[in-house]
Amino acid sequence: MSEDLHPSPEEDHSAVKAILVVEDDEAIGTFVVEALLQETPYQALLATSGAEALRIVQSLKPNLVLLDYRLPDMNGLEIYNHLREMKGFENIPAILMSANMPKNVAQQRDILSLKKPFELSELLENVSTLLTERCDA
Numbered sequence: 644m645s646e647d648l649h650p651s652p653e654e655d656h657s658a659v660k661a662i663l664v665v666e667d668d669e670a671i672g673t674f675v676v677e678a679l680l681q682e683t684p685y686q687a688l689l690a691t692s693g694a695e696a697l698r699i700v701q702s703l704k705p706n707l708v709l710l711d712y713r714l715p716d717m718n719g720l721e722i723y724n725h726l727r728e729m730k731g732f733e734n735i736p737a738i739l740m741s742a743n744m745p746k747n748v749a750q751q752r753d754i755l756s757l758k759k760p761f762e763l764s765e766l767l768e769n770v771s772t773l774l775t776e777r778c779d780a
């Protein structure tokens with residue numbers, strides 16, 4: 644599935660943006676991915692653990708990462724920290740999603756956060772804003 648997200652060199656400037664959704668609840672993750680695919684011009688890919696997400700980014704550089712805060716192997720903030728330490732990922736935008744995230748966790752790192760359950764329109768608006776700002780930067 645990740646092959647669809649690799650632009651060829653001649654497509655680099657107009658390539659479709661990719662969003663990596665890291666969510667251990669497959670029903671929620673699948674819903675978010677499907678919503679992104681149907682409601683936005685972006686590609687989306689689901690990882691159900693932090694380890695899987697870190698494997699995926701070895702071959703795919705997403706333009707945005709949606710991270711569940713509570714995952715079985717590491718939390719979303721730990722994944723975010725790993726990504727920020729990787730070459731080429733220093734400025735990758737992220738959205739942390741959780742029903743039970745400590746209040747200031749996202750604010751301390753200037754990461755957008757969404758409290759579950761969230762409105763789909765709110766998620767889509769935030770995704771669009773972050774990816775538009777990223778394009779204009």
